[in-house]
Structures are given as structure tokens and as C-alpha cells.
Amino acid sequence: MTPDRPETPLSGNGHRLRPTDDLTGVERAELIASMTPEDADRVPELHEVDVPDELRERIEAAMSRYPQLRSATIPALWAVQRHHGWCSPEGIRQAAAVMGLTPAHLVSVASFYDLFHLRPGGRHRVLVCHNISCWLNGADDLLGAFCRATGADAAAAAHGGASSPDAEFYVQGFECLGACDLAPMASIDGTYFGPLEPADADTAAEQLRSGAEVLPDKALAKRPAAGGPEPEPDPRVAEGERRG
Amino acid sequence: MASETRMLFRHLDDPELRTLEGYRSRGGYAALERAFQELEPEELLNELEGSGLRGRGGAGFSMGKKAGFLPRGDMEKYLCCNADESEPGTFKDRELMHKNPHQLVEGCLIASLAAGARYGFIFIRGEYSEIADVLDAAVAEAYEAGYAGQNILGSGCDVDLVVHRGAGAYICGEETALLDSLEGKRGNPRLKPPFPAIQGLYDGPTLINNVETLANVPHIVRNGAEWFKGFGTEGSPGTKVVSVSGCVRRPGNYEIELGIPSRELIEGLAGGTPEGRTLKCWFPGGSSSPVLTEAELDLPYTFEDMAEAGSMLGSGAIIVADSSVSIPELALRTARFYHHESCGKCTPCREGTNWTVKMLERVVRGEATPMDLDIIASVQENIIGNCLCVLGDSMAMPVGSMVAKFRSEFEEAIELARASDEVAVHAVGPAAASASQPGGTGREAEDAAGGVPEDVAGGVPL
Numbered sequence: 001m002t003p004d005r006p007e008t009p010l011s012g013n014g015h016r017l018r019p020t021d022d023l024t025g026v027e028r029a030e031l032i033a034s035m036t037p038e039d040a041d042r043v044p045e046l047h048e049v050d051v052p053d054e055l056r057e058r059i060e061a062a063m064s065r066y067p068q069l070r071s072a073t074i075p076a077l078w079a080v081q082r083h084h085g086w087c088s089p090e091g092i093r094q095a096a097a098v099m100g101l102t103p104a105h106l107v108s109v110a111s112f113y114d115l116f117h118l119r120p121g122g123r124h125r126v127l128v129c130h131n132i133s134c135w136l137n138g139a140d141d142l143l144g145a146f147c148r149a150t151g152a153d154a155a156a157a158a159h160g161g162a163s164s165p166d167a168e169f170y171v172q173g174f175e176c177l178g179a180c181d182l183a184p185m186a187s188i189d190g191t192y193f194g195p196l197e198p199a200d201a202d203t204a205a206e207q208l209r210s211g212a213e214v215l216p217d218k219a220l221a222k223r224p225a226a227g228g229p230e231p232e233p234d235p236r237v238a239e240g241e242r243r244g
Numbered sequence: 245m246a247s248e249t250r251m252l253f254r255h256l257d258d259p260e261l262r263t264l265e266g267y268r269s270r271g272g273y274a275a276l277e278r279a280f281q282e283l284e285p286e287e288l289l290n291e292l293e294g295s296g297l298r299g300r301g302g303a304g305f306s307m308g309k310k311a312g313f314l315p316r317g318d319m320e321k322y323l324c325c326n327a328d329e330s331e332p333g334t335f336k337d338r339e340l341m342h343k344n345p346h347q348l349v350e351g352c353l354i355a356s357l358a359a360g361a362r363y364g365f366i367f368i369r370g371e372y373s374e375i376a377d378v379l380d381a382a383v384a385e386a387y388e389a390g391y392a393g394q395n396i397l398g399s400g401c402d403v404d405l406v407v408h409r410g411a412g413a414y415i416c417g418e419e420t421a422l423l424d425s426l427e428g429k430r431g432n433p434r435l436k437p438p439f440p441a442i443q444g445l446y447d448g449p450t451l452i453n454n455v456e457t458l459a460n461v462p463h464i465v466r467n468g469a470e471w472f473k474g475f476g477t478e479g480s481p482g483t484k485v486v487s488v489s490g491c492v493r494r495p496g497n498y499e500i501e502l503g504i505p506s507r508e509l510i511e512g513l514a515g516g517t518p519e520g521r522t523l524k525c526w527f528p529g530g531s532s533s534p535v536l537t538e539a540e541l542d543l544p545y546t547f548e549d550m551a552e553a554g555s556m557l558g559s560g561a562i563i564v565a566d567s568s569v570s571i572p573e574l575a576l577r578t579a580r581f582y583h584h585e586s587c588g589k590c591t592p593c594r595e596g597t598n599w600t601v602k603m604l605e606r607v608v609r610g611e612a613t614p615m616d617l618d619i620i621a622s623v624q625e626n627i628i629g630n631c632l633c634v635l636g637d638s639m640a641m642p643v644g645s646m647v648a649k650f651r652s653e654f655e656e657a658i659e660l661a662r663a664s665d666e667v668a669v670h671a672v673g674p675a676a677a678s679a680s681q682p683g684g685t686g687r688e689a690e691d692a693a694g695g696v697p698e699d700v701a702g703g704v705p706l
Contacts, residue, residue, distance in 0.1 A: 073428030114412030226496020
């Protein structure tokens, strides 16, 4: 190590960063250990972990549906998120114990997908699509309106998501949700609504707070075919139906 | 005036269609009975190949041929239905599954039989949770009726069908990334070959088809390949569900026969652009297709004509941008999507999407120079064809086409943003204005206006 090397900067957790070439074997092992969550690379034993019955049943049911149990990884993470509200370290450990996988594997998968939350967030999840068709129809205003209605930080919501101060809402500007016909639209707790006006954000937030049905007239399920009512069948289609 | 030809969309808004009884009473599951009780798998394959049905997910490859690539023999084979519909502008599979789930379930079961697959999976994007609930209910009904599970209709064939919910990743619509995701991993694409037909899910031969492709299967099996070829064009028989969105009056899904003029789709069925505005550009096949302009509106909407015009029909998703839309901002929105969705495995895509977004942000903020447009164009050229999958290409093609076709608008945007920055700097008063050097950036102007001096003093462009 050269004596006049400038002082190394501090990392986020206060450790002084040093080039790993300068480290002794012991120091390197300590560094690696400090970067690894506890027990991440070891499959937890079921008797070590307290797994809620309902969560365990859901994960085991998912495992039974696939020829190889690893395929149940995403369903298991969904079960964890449903039970705990997010993919908490505790929930990850529980799923790892049931599936016989390492928590590290589950976290590596969870961190890849946009819908899994590795941090706690607001209770109601509002995803506002801000991709092309929704943007062309005013998605930025809608996202802003949801932030005002819930108190979530607008800049953070547009770049990765933000929770409201009362932890009731999590608002996120989301990439295409596959409902460009509803533009601008939002997915609220997994259900699609659109086309929405900025004023709908206040209504929806109020309804979510009071437990009322959310925007019943704007739900995707209510939307008829764009081409209008069923036309007379095409003669070739009708002929096929007669034969069938 | 064009009209729809509803085959897959027949009885679409009839709420009974979602139930097994309602679907059966409208002719449903007759094809499945024929396939499992009357046809040999070879005959079934011949029927599918003879129909000329082309894949509806974007590539447009013959569905029957693809199924025929699977090796014969006793090894475990799989069917995957790609319902990870995530391409911006595309929402046809959502409506097909939501309103007529049994059509897809029947198609998956028949295709499984044709491919010799013991397991079928419907990989549906996690965002579509309410649609997945509908599919779950339909699959449960199919099991109850003996159409799925063991010894289907006494044929001795077993097919298990599982609805698998993804968790939000566009890349999982790429077929090998879908397989990795379905195996419980991060959704990274695989090197091809081997292709999934030879070595796919759990290393077994796997047939992967889009929702709309599989929804066509019951119609072909029930009425025969010849009947099916009576629809559409010679090169692409059947109907096509086209999603039209963006700046149109009646956005939505329209089931048409390919070959109608594109203008009839956009102006006729979808109602055209809002009052007082004109069409500026349109994506003919989702956000990854190079944009076309007013000049190409009268081209017939077919795979071949769109390819000849330098674009593609893709998944059949038209996005319209009207005269009020800034093309540089449209390019930025498009690029941001692919930047966000890049899985990070291949460098040209991971870095190329990142830098394209940064450069387009500079254009929109007025910090770019016209030379940067050449760099943007060259970055796109260096992405195309250099990755394991086409996600990077999917950004490079539309962004490259926008820069090529609307270059003057990019140059204007750069000039305009600079000019307005200068106005803004002078407007906040002499102190702020003097802090700014000639040729200063928009960011300096902002900082000066906000009273944050550090970056401004040197006047060094970023």
C-alpha cells in the first residue's frame, strides 16, 4: 500500500472503502460476510423458522402444481407479499424454509421483478401507467393528481414509486400496463381503471380510505368491445357455426 | 368503411361466454372433442400447418411448422402459452382472455395434444391479476368437465394446465426469458440455439405460442384448414385482432382481416385523430416498430406491406401520435421503457438503452447539439443484432426511425429549448444572468434561478 494514497471515501454504511487487493484474507472474508444478509446462502431448516400455516399451505399448493418445485418461486413470493404486505426478510426466510431454497435465491428473483417489493410500502398500491399511449392522453397529470390526493412525493412516484406519509398509499408511475385502450389508466390494488380524469384520483383515494367500492363505473370489467354491439355474424363464421 | 370480422371476438360482450356452459352452448369444446376422440396427433398437426396460421405474438412464424419442429418420442414435452403481453400499445390478449377464457383454454389443450405435451402453462403477466383470476376459474371448470387432467374424454391422454402469474418484467415475453422465469429464475434470455422446440422448459422440447395464436386453434380444428383459409390473405390467413391506441377517438381492439387499408383501421374503426389535429406518425406494430407517417396510411395492413415500408406488423398494435405531439419527447418515452425493461445481460442493450435515454433527455432539455443526433443514430446501429434477444433492437428501431424521419424536429427542439433557457436566464434578473456563461446549459439556468451557485461559476458544460 502506498503511504501517500489519499484517504479513501466512506461507503454508505460508514465502512471505509479500500481496494480489495489491499485486504488480508481475513479482512476479505469479513467484508464478504458484511455484505451478505444473515443466513442468505444457507437453506433454513423448517424447525428454525416460524411459518404461518396459511402461508405454508399456499406455498406447498403452488409447489404441487409444477413438475419441478423451483417453478413455484414466483408464486411463493406472491404468497409472501400477500401475507406480509411486502417481501420482508422474515417472509423470504419462511418461503425459503418451505421450499428448501436459499433466501439469497429468493431475493435474487424478487429483485428482478417490478411487482415484488423488497421494502415496505403503503397499503393500497396505485400504479399509474406513464407509457406512450397513456402519456399521450395525460398520464403525467393523472400521476400528479394521485400524488396530491394521497400525499406521496411526486418526483419519487414518477421514478420508482413513493408511499404516502400516512402509509395508506403507495403510488408509482409504471411502464405499460397493457391497457392502452383505457388511457390514461391506473391499476389500483391489482384492478384496472380507466380512462381516468385527474379528479378521479381524489375520488379513488377517498373511497380507498373509507373502504367503499373504488370507481365502479371506470373499472375495466365494465368496458364493452370498442367496435360496439355484436354485429350480424360474418357469413363464413355463421356457416361454420351451423356445421358445428 | 371497414367493418370487423368477428371470429375470436364472436359474442365477446355476452357475459355467459365466460362460463363453461355458455361457451359450450356457442359451439365451444366441440374442437377439443374432435381432437381428442377422432384425430391422431399427426392429423392434428397437418390441419394446423395446412391452415397457414401464423404466430400472433410478433414474429409471424407458421404455428403448425413450429409445432412440427418438436421431436417425436417419449421425452417430457411442454406447451407454454405466452400471455405476458407487455409491448406498449398491445392489449389484445387481455381482452381475449378476459371475455372468452375458455377459447384459450381449449386452444391450449388441443395444442398440447398436437405437441405431445404432458403439461401446458399459461404464463400471464402479473399485472393482469384480475384476468388471471378469470383464467383460473375457466381452467377449474375445464378440469371438472373432464377436458383437462388425466385421461381426457377417455382418450388415454393426460394434460395438466397451469395458469402461472409473472411478476412484472417485459423481458419475460421473450420466449427463452419466459422459460427461465417459469423455472423460477430471473427472466434472462438464453443463447439460441438450441431453440425451445428442441430444448426448452426443464430442457425438454417446448412449444411456445401467443394467446391469440392458440385462440385460433379451436376454430381451425372445428371447421378445417380450408375454411380458415377463406379469411384474410394468402400470406396470412385468418383474422387479426388489432389494438389501436394513442391519439384516436375510439381506442380499442378491432378484429379484422389483414389486407384492409391501414387508413380504414385508424380513421374508420378507431375514429381517427381528435378534432382539429392531424396524424403525425404511427407505430404499426407496437412501440418496437419503426414509425410510419401519413404517406403510408393507404398501405394494406399486412405483414408483407409493413415490412416493405421498412417497419413491421409485429403483434398488431397501432399507436397514433397526432400533430400536437413532440417527436423527441415521444422518442424519449419510448427509450425510457426499454431502458427500464432491459434485463442487463447484454452490454449493447444495457448500456445502449441507458445512453440513448440520457442523450434524448439532453435533446429535450436543449443541452444537445445536432451532432448528438448522429451519435444517437450510431448507438442504435450498434445495438441492432448484437444481443441475445431483440429487446435492445426494439428500442433502436423506433428511435432510429424517429431521428431519421423527423430530424428537423429534433434540431428544432434543441434550438427551442436553448432559446427559452436564455430567455429564462435573462428573466430572473441581472445577478443570475451574469452568473451564466455564454453557451451555458439548461441546468445552469435552473440552478441560477434556484439560487444554487456551485455549478454555475465555471460554466463548464456537463
